[in-house]
Amino acid sequence: MSKVFTALAVSVDGYITGRAPGAGRGLGDGTMLFDWYFDGDTPSQVFDGFKLSEPSARVFDGLAGRVGATLAGRNTYEHSGHFGGGGPHPTARLIVLSHRPSPEITEQQTLVTTGIEDAVKAAREAAGDKDVALMGGGVVTEALKAGLVDEVTLHQVPILLGGGRPFFQSLPEHVRLRLIEVVPAPGVTHLHYAVER
């Protein structure tokens, strides 16, 4: 069965955006979380225009190559300009989780308003034999609460942002992780965990 994972760029104090993210403002004052996408000399084989350090390209393309569908929260969808009517990944279908209708949803996108289980099910179906990537702290937390996450990767950037949207919100109980791999790279450390059940 396909896996459900999340791999987000995060500050050392746990934020996936800076302050005041939003439509037209991207990550707010946290744009440096994405610097490592572009400040290397190894082109991504999956994402046009990305030039990473060699170790980051290996980790990034390894993950990107697994993605068959992306499941994003409504905030990520709104803050990213509806992904231009497509999705964040060049080939994977985008599923959006929200409590309310979205007039902007296109034929290339799927909106789910009936909860995280249905959203992950729709994403798994769209992914086929590939994996599902989760985007947004709210969606990641909902999926963790429902026991639906297999792996978590922190692309940890050495900065304390001091505020923003957290990768992980509060959970009803602890979730144990098992460290699979650590890859130090220029400007970012890639921490790959399995979720223990």
Ligand SMILES: NC(=O)c1ccc[n+]([C@@H]2O[C@H](COP(=O)([O-])OP(=O)(O)OC[C@H]3O[C@@H](n4cnc5c(N)ncnc54)[C@H](OP(=O)(O)O)[C@@H]3O)[C@@H](O)[C@H]2O)c1
């Ligand atoms: N650093 C990175 O790598 C990275 C990656 C991805 C995203 N981001 C950024 O992270 C920010 C968004 O993160 P976030 O944590 O604020 O939000 P999010 O997870 O993208 O979206 C949360 C929203 O999704 C909907 N939702 C969540 N759980 C639901 C459920 N069980 N049922 C129905 N709807 C549900 C709700 O929308 P409604 O109630 O409004 O319908 C909720 O407010 C954006 O600024 C984005 O750009 C950063």
